[in-house]
Amino acid sequence: MPDHVFQSYGVHRWGAGMFARLPNGDMGLVNPARPDAPAASLPVLLHALDARGIHTPVLVRVGAFLKRQLEALNTSFARAIEANGYQAPYRGVFPIKVNQQAEVIDRIVEYGRPYQFGLEAGSKPELILALSRDLPKGALLICNGIKDAEFIRLGILARKAGINCVLVIESPGEADTVIAEAKRLGEKPALGVRIKLTRRVSGNWADSSGDRSTFGLTTKEVVDLVEKLRAEDMLDCLVLQHSHLGSQVPQMMDIRQAVDEACRFYTELRRLGVPLTYLDLGGGLGIDYTGEARATDNSMNYTMEEYCANVVETVKYQMDEAEVPHPTLVTESGRAIVAYSSMLLSDILEASYFDRSAPTTPEADDHHMLSDMAAIVDYLSPRRLQECLNDAEYYREELRALFRRGVIGIEEVARAEQIFLYVVGRIKDVVAQTPDVPQEVLEELSAHRDIYRANFSLFQSLPDVWAIDQLVPIAPLQRLNETPTRRAVLSDITCDSDGKIDQFVLGDGVGNALPIHQLNAGERYFIGIFLVGAYQETLGDLHNLFGDTNIVTVDFNEDGVLEIQHEVEGDTVSEVMAYVEYEPKQCLDAFKRIVERGVQSGTLNPSQRRMLMETYRHALGGYTYYEHEEHTNG
Ligand SMILES: Cc1ncc(COP(=O)(O)O)c(C=O)c1O
Structure with missing residues (x-):
């Protein structure tokens, strides 16, 4: 077959x-x-x-x-x-925000163990979640996002528990909180700096890249940060450069050029004496949702292998040129891991x-436009397709307008709709047998x-x-x-x-x-x-x-x-009601009182009351989606 x-x-x-x-x-x-x-x-x-x-x-x-x-x-x-003879390893992390579900995160930690694969937390709740997952030794826990003192404290102290937590500084203000917290605790954190690349990548998430990105430090801010850390005797803490390339980047060329720029920052920071050892390129590795292998928003013109080869090649070349030791490569690929x-x-x-309906004949006193529309099939031919379609649409519109103005009744307009369907069905038949049908005709027909x-x-x-x-x-x-x-x-x-x-x-x-x-x-x-x-x-x-x-x-x-290894029941009606601040028990009681009024006034008999209450109670505990009667949820 x-x-x-x-x-x-x-x-x-x-x-x-x-x-x-x-x-x-x-x-x-x-x-x-x-x-x-x-x-x-x-x-x-x-x-x-x-x-x-x-x-x-x-x-x-x-x-x-x-x-x-x-x-x-x-x-x-x-x-x-x-x-490529690259002299450092790859240590990827999974960005929790891409899929936070426990089943997914736990499997990523388990499957990633042989590769020392880590996690990326973009918020305090995500960090708290990540800290509870026994990551393999050496795996990174990258902390991005805006961090308050408590978040930073957790990140600094977790290192004492053997967790390779790196706090990525996202803004100049955050650096001050990190320095203050580190001093208060008398501990040295592992720090990263998020650098805004100037290269804009294409695709649906273009705005998260380049100068317009809302995250990361500008070049001047990076230089100031280096001096601030040096002055505080904390420059040795700055071990990671984070340069997020974007998300679902469709063009390999964009990735290469952004990696190139990231490397320039890396080698320059090394020249300033920053002891960087990790280069984190963030997300960007795409998924070919359409399977077209093209550089369009929902596709990509490269494969995962090409992405990896290009990243390694580009970084190696740049580092060798600048005579800088190869950094450990980090990416935060989310969708590429979980989408499938x-x-x-x-x-x-x-x-x-x-559908084409059966041919419908207008009645004797119907408006003449019904017969005019029915007569279209008499002159329908491959050369007059557009004309026939225009006429059918015109008559239907006019007849609908007559209905709205009260000139024709509901049965007449129902007959008109049937005639229209029949005529369009006949037009489709001719189209199916005609080569080179005008694009506009095809587009109009596809609306039906x-x-x-x-x-x-x-x-x-x-x-x-x-x-x-x-x-x-x-x-x-x-x-x-x-x-x-x-x-x-x-x-x-x-x-x-x-x-x-x-x-x-x-x-x-x-x-x-x-x-x-x-x-x-x-x-x-x-x-x-x-x-x-x-x-x-x-x-x-x-x-x-x-x-x-x-x-x-x-x-x-x-x-x-x-x-089937694990199942989680979807929300019940009660649960979604609670999300929007209704108390299901109170709703049940309130409904009971309303129903009782119906019994008192004699519109509802006691057995109907019972059935109504049972149905309400059952639906409260049931699935929010359409349920087939023979198998209701719960
Ligand atoms: C900082 C950061 N890392 C990683 C990702 C994951 O990107 P992707 O799912 O495209 O791999 C994102 C998403 O935009 C992000 O903002």
Whole structure:
């Protein structure tokens, strides 16, 4: 069976070999340790979860995918270091903000142990979390972000407990607090300095780079800091230079040039006598969300191996030129490690087909424009496609205006809508058989897409898709050996017109409609939204009070079988009510009093009252998402 359906979703381009089509058409997860073994079916997993009472939407994390990415990053750096004769190691850290969930952080610490992989904390809560995770000896704990005295104290004293904590000075004022705290404690901290690079990188996060970046010290401030530390006899504390390159940087050239500039600062600081030994390049290593391998916001024109090789090569060259010992290389790659490992799986609840209806005949006293619209099919031909489409749209608009002004009634406008659908359906038929259809016709027709409603909240689960037009791959999880006949936009279940996805990663680029199958009655239809492990889990909000989804962690066991290893139930209605300051028990009591009034006035009988209260109480403890009646949550 050819893979053209599977490939039409671009899985072979963005999936990095982690997903495969099973012979029955299911989407499967490939075991990175046994890539030739049959993949594990995602629909089978969803049915197994369902049987355990864990319903869609569910966020599935795959331990093996996390491990694979973490190993790939470390081994790529090790290979580049070896190949270039670089004289210092790589010691990466994971920026906690990219995915703070305990299951994720604990696995990163575990999988990173052989590589002395550390963590980056961008706030006091993240530091407190990081300090509790037994990091391997030698691993770094980099402290970024604005730090108060307590944060700094923790960072200084943690070193006494053997934790390799480095406090990165983010502003001139922070240096004073660090110096004061160090003196008060009589201890020398390990310090870093965040330097603002002047090079701006391209991409969605361009503003976090270059002069306009809000973080880091300017060149003058760096020089002042060096003198201040020297005067305080603390220059020996300054061991790390932090120069964050950006996030999701699509161009290799940008990375090279930014690394070049970072190296110039490093070698100059060494010349001033600063005993730097670590060069931290921050984030920036991208994910090819579209699989296009292009320098666009959601893609990248390089691979992880190329990134590592270029970084090592550039730093080596610059250091050798300046005769400076090679620094230990640090990066804070977040998305490159976690994006692949999480996917949001959901099901389609219903579809509104923008279909050609059966031919509808206007009634005798209908407005003449209904017959005019119906007559379009008489002159429809390949050469008059645009004209026919214009006419159909014109008549529909005019008839809608007549309805608004009270000239025609609801049945008449309903007939007009049917005729319109029929005419557009006929136009689509001609388009399908016509080469070189004008682009405008295709664009206009593509606006007439089906709407598939999926059980999730864009605002809760895919905030970057909503806020910054991030693209993430989406594909059905079954029937991948059956050509999809529909083209749809996806709508979520929030009652917000922004709660939709209308840009899709496809096998031949980005399109405005998702190829999807016609739903079969009585059959569940699952979809997967992939590469969502970075940033999405905690940025989400409670729009419409849709809470956290169910989460499961799965992994391949020693026999290569996919196991459910950990589950976290999503928020209940009571929980989300409590987040917005309602006390569920008080709501229940208040509702009881209101219902009782209904019984007193005779509008509600006692057994209806009981059913109403039971339903309310049950819903309070249930899932915030659409629940299929035969299996309610909790
Ligand atoms: C200081 C710092 N380090 C690391 C990262 C992680 O970047 P990425 O997820 O692109 O690797 C960020 C994100 O912007 C950041 O601000």
